[in-house]
Amino acid sequence: MTDQTLGRASGPSLKQRRQRAAFWFLAPMLIALFFVAAWPLLRTIWFSFTDATLSNLYDAEWIGFDNYLQTRELSSGRVVYRGTLVDPAWWNAVWNTVRFSFVSVFFETIFGLIVALVMNAEFKGRSLVRAAILIPWAIPTIVSAKMWSWMLNDQFGILNDILLNLGLISHRIAWTATPETAMTAVLIVDIWKTTPFMALLILAGLQMVPRDIYEAARIDGIHPVKVFFRVTLPLIKPAVMVAVIFRMLDALRIFDLVYVLTPNSAATKTMSVISRENMIDFDKFAYGAAQSTLLFAIIAVFVSLYIWLGRVDLGGERR
């Protein structure tokens, strides 16, 4: 009480002073974030409303929404729509990316959960297994993509060799070449690579679950499967949700794996790949910027939707 009166007499309150101090501590971080995140983002959005090319970035002129959608009247009098929003190549890329994200994150979550449960159990050499399982995640994506592209090769790839010797396939499959299997190939590699990441995040959640709950369940003679669904799963749900958000963000902007494994294949081209292609290969920088902006918007919508749906569920539990 005396503190407060004293504080009030000599200027801002303790709370105000604390807030001010907090601001000064945060300021360097905010400034850094502005320069490395906000500024490039705003620049990209600005470029998407101009006619910039890679060789003419700074004298670009404002052209409004033309990169997104414009109408053009042909000499015959017919009116046609042009721009990213009516570009079939763009929508193909959106569909590829969304399909890729859902399938990969789905399988990674399931496998990650299984791996995490195994790693959570007590057994000999557990730390060795934990370290070993992280290897795919530790290898740089470009390296693992190249490695897999050799393993998936139709002539000398080991995968075809194994499947052929086991009699599972009758002829060698050109995994990355045919449109039907190209997406599967990318999915296999991505799931292989990212399952450890999921497993690690879920394992962290699992280790927070108090042991005595399991003891209580065992004493009551509850079936382990029921324990998993009624005890473990609800308790690790927040950890899983966060892991899924991270993976979803990552999957929606996938670039490197596709670029190395199946370059230029329309069956796997994602939003990032197509926007880079326009920006650099085709010298349509502004058009690519418009696609990057849309990519940003799509990711934002996905994540907010996910968080919102997640909250609703959590609220239901509290009742």
Place this chain on the structure above:
Amino acid sequence: MRIKSIRTGLSALAVMAITSAPAAWAEELFYVSGAVGNALENFKVIVKPWEEATGNTVTIVPMPSSTSDQFAQYRLWLAAGTSDIDLYQTDVIWAPQLADHFVDLSEAAGDLIPQHFPSVIESQSVDGKLVALPLFTDAPALYYRSDLLEKYGKEVPTTWEELTQTAQEVQDAERAEGSRDLWGYVWQGNAYEGLTCNALEWVKSFGGGQIVEADGTISINNENAVKALETAQGWIGTISPGGVLSYQEEEARGVWQTGNAVFMRNWPYAYALSEGDDSAVKGKFDVAPLPTGGDSSAATLGGWNVAVSRYSTKQEAAISLALFLASVEGQKAGALMNGNLPTIPALYEDAEIAEKVPLIPRWKEVFEQAVPRPSAPVKGKYNEVSAKFWSAVHNTLSGNGTAAENLEILELDLDDIKGSDW
């Protein structure tokens, strides 16, 4: 051992520094180039005389072999005006797109220009500016297994139809004898610039034009082009492995050089490598011009050039290196080591080249009739045009729509890219 070589190296440098008086400082140049076969190792040998004469050194910056990947990286570097790279090895089709970023070499190369084929110099000139100097030219060949053709009493095919038949028969017969991995014909079917080259050859040899003609008209949607693509589509899974749709030059050479292909379409660089000691086809193969589809044999004009960056801080030394590489001496070394086709007519008469790389004198005629890709008429939009073309072809080959459908859409797309004019 190492210390000794460093010491001799240092003393050699010291001697050079004293003897090469006019060059005030020994410059270290950075030369960027894609890597195919042994080209990078050989490059070091080729530039040795120049390094010794001038006291400068060259460090090579290797890039992926796909020309599309190289272009993207170079465009980024050049747009950023980087001074890290002094010389770029450029594809024959890039000159119009990158002209602004390179030094005009027409004055420096005044004496050298008349020695080269005028058409090659022409391809590297943009609005009177000589953007790059030619290193070597390229025109693909049909590589064939002379031992297998002899075994089955077959002639070297001159039409695509003959090639299809011969490849199928030899493949079937050899597989029956136990060579399970043998394929009839390998080429470059990945969706990249190389497929544009392959497909242009089919279309042109069937009389289907050159995608976009010299006057800028879009000619690709025609019956002959459809026939050409349908022929190629028929090879997938029969005489060519399904994986050919992901092959670039080096993958095709991998199948060929391990003895698993009867025919291969590839550039002359593969000749020297196939004759190497580690090659399973050494002494068992020969080359011929590509078959025709009824019109005439067509070979896509390729070739690589050297350009000096406008942003280089060591332009004088860089220009001197470019002149050396494009000179008779530089091109001859490239011909002998890499099997590169010279752009200097006199070298086709050279006795040493004729003896060591017999392909080269035979290839003069093929090169002189080579078909250029439409980079000149479509100017800065070439990459987009080429990407549309190779996508349409790749779709057709992988069974995603028929040739007629895809070419119709392609015509529409190209028309959109063209707008009012190229």
